[in-house]
Amino acid sequence: MPIQTSYGFQNDKLLKGMKAFATDEFCFTAYSDTAIPFGVGVVYGGAVGNENRPKIALPSATGFLFMGVSCFTHKQTGDSNDGFGVLNTTASAQYEIGDDITVKKRGYVWVYSEIAVDMDDPVFLRHTVNSALVPGNFRIDADTAKADQLTNVRWACKTTAAGLAILELNIP
Structure with missing residues (x-):
């Protein structure tokens, strides 16, 4: 019997939305109201369906x-002959509209920080586009009122530039 030595679907070693540490965590399932990438901050968008489960969206304004x-x-999107689907057009699979989405409320998770962070810096969530900076990503300041400060969240690492960083969540 031959041994499989390669795979058709390959990921980088570390991606946004991955668990950072094997510690106590809490996640819940919600309804995806928009296409949502992995590892971004999501906000409440109302209730949906018979189960009255939360509808989740990307932030689009202050006060979320x-x-x-x-x-x-x-996860891959689309379909192919092998039944595993194909990557979406951005070459990064994501939750599509209507998907069940897993949201982490407590624990450590890898996210994208738009600038360098330190463990004692405040955490802000972007809600307004600013050039190539998109809603759902994190930073350490308000970027001229384009991001809101979060509570019950802190940086769990130090970085020297924009890129992946660990966020500790403790949302009630």
């Missing part, structure tokens, strides 16, 4: 209710 971070999952 922060729900947590969208978790990474092994």
